[in-house]
Amino acid sequence: MTPLLQVKSIAKAFGGNHVLQNVNIDVHAGEIVGLLGPNGSGKSTLLNTITGFEAPDSGQIIYERQRIESLTAHNIVKTGIARTFQLPSMPQKMTTIEVAMAAATGHHGFWATLLNTPAARSAEQQAREKADALLNELQLTPVRNLSSAALSGGQKKLLGIVCALMADPKILMLDEPTAGVHPNLKRDIVSALQRLNTRGMTLVVVEHDMHFIRELCHRCVVLDRGHIVANCRPEELATNEQVLDAYLGNARPVNRTNTTGMQKIQVLAS
Ligand SMILES: Nc1ncnc2c1ncn2[C@@H]1O[C@H](COP(=O)(O)OP(=O)(O)OP(=O)(O)O)[C@@H](O)[C@H]1O
Ligand SMILES: [Mg+2]
Known part of the structure; x- marks a missing residue:
C-alpha cells in the first residue's frame, strides 16, 4: 500500500550545522508514529x-502522491496536514475561544465577513460550535473566555491541539x-488522540515520555544527530542497540543484561 506521507532523503542545514541528513520516513494511513531522539x-x-x-x-x-516540499505552511494545512508547536505562543488580545475559532479553515471571504452575510454568520456559528466541542474534549471549557496569553504552559499546549484539529487534518503532527502537562491530563490526551485515531486520523508525535509513547504509538522512529537510527515497535526501544547508543552513548552500562534501558532512556530524555 502506498504510504500516506513519504519523507525521502531530506536534508537541512543551518550554516554548517547539518541538522537533518538523508532522512527517510514512510507514514501509512491510520498509523500513530512516535518520533523520538535526544535534545x-x-x-x-x-x-x-x-x-x-x-x-x-x-x-x-510526498503526501497523497503529491510533492509538497515547496508548498507554503498555509497550503500544506489545506492539503490535510496540521501540526502543533513545541513552544506555542498565543495572541495577547484574543480569548481562548477566539483563538480556536480563528484556526477554522472554512471561510467565506473578507467582504462576506465584513458585511455580516448569512453565509458568514453560519460559518462563524459552525466554527464556534466546533471550537466549543474541542475545548470541551481537551478540558479547556473553564478558560474559554480568558485571554489566551493568560493560560498556563500546559493549557497553551492543549489549545495548540484544538487549533490544529480545527483544520480537520488527515495527519496531525x-x-x-x-x-x-499534569499526569492525569496526559492520560486524557492519550485517550483523546486514540479516539481521533479510531476515527481515522493519522498521527505523528514527537515525545520524550516513554510511558506515553508505549501507550499510544504503533511504531517509533528515532533520530540521532540528524540521522534515522531506528524504526521499531515501542516495546523494542529498550533493547535496540542504536537507540541505547543515541540516548546513552558512553554512559551505557557494560553489563547489558542488567540494562534497564527504558528507564535510562526516560531519565535522559526528560
Ligand atoms: N532556525 C534555526 N536556525 C539555526 N539553527 C536551528 C534552527 N532551528 C533548529 N536549529 C538547530 O537545529 C538543531 C536541532 O534542533 P531541533 O529543534 O530540531 O531539535 P529537537 O530534536 O527538536 O530538540 P528538542 O528535543 O530539544 O526539542 C539544534 O542544533 C538547533 O539549534
Ligand atoms: Mg524539538
Whole structure:
C-alpha cells in the first residue's frame, strides 16, 4: 500500500550545522508514529520541513502522491496536514475561544465577513460550535473566555491541539504535546488522540515520555544527530542497540543484561 506521507532523503542545514541528513520516513494511513531522539537531534526541524515552516535543502516530501516540499505552511494545512508547536505562543488580545475559532479553515471571504452575510454568520456559528466541542474534549471549557496569553504552559499546549484539529487534518503532527502537562491530563490526551485515531486520523508525535509513547504509538522512529537510527515497535526501544547508543552513548552500562534501558532512556530524555 502506498504510504500516506513519504519523507525521502531530506536534508537541512543551518550554516554548517547539518541538522537533518538523508532522512527517510514512510507514514501509512491510520498509523500513530512516535518520533523520538535526544535534545537537538532534529525532531522539531523535521516537523518544520514537513509542514512548510522550513524549506528542506534537498529531498522530497510526498503526501497523497503529491510533492509538497515547496508548498507554503498555509497550503500544506489545506492539503490535510496540521501540526502543533513545541513552544506555542498565543495572541495577547484574543480569548481562548477566539483563538480556536480563528484556526477554522472554512471561510467565506473578507467582504462576506465584513458585511455580516448569512453565509458568514453560519460559518462563524459552525466554527464556534466546533471550537466549543474541542475545548470541551481537551478540558479547556473553564478558560474559554480568558485571554489566551493568560493560560498556563500546559493549557497553551492543549489549545495548540484544538487549533490544529480545527483544520480537520488527515495527519496531525504533535511536537511534545504533553510537556508540562499534569499526569492525569496526559492520560486524557492519550485517550483523546486514540479516539481521533479510531476515527481515522493519522498521527505523528514527537515525545520524550516513554510511558506515553508505549501507550499510544504503533511504531517509533528515532533520530540521532540528524540521522534515522531506528524504526521499531515501542516495546523494542529498550533493547535496540542504536537507540541505547543515541540516548546513552558512553554512559551505557557494560553489563547489558542488567540494562534497564527504558528507564535510562526516560531519565535522559526528560
Ligand atoms: N532556525 C534555526 N536556525 C539555526 N539553527 C536551528 C534552527 N532551528 C533548529 N536549529 C538547530 O537545529 C538543531 C536541532 O534542533 P531541533 O529543534 O530540531 O531539535 P529537537 O530534536 O527538536 O530538540 P528538542 O528535543 O530539544 O526539542 C539544534 O542544533 C538547533 O539549534
Ligand atoms: Mg524539538
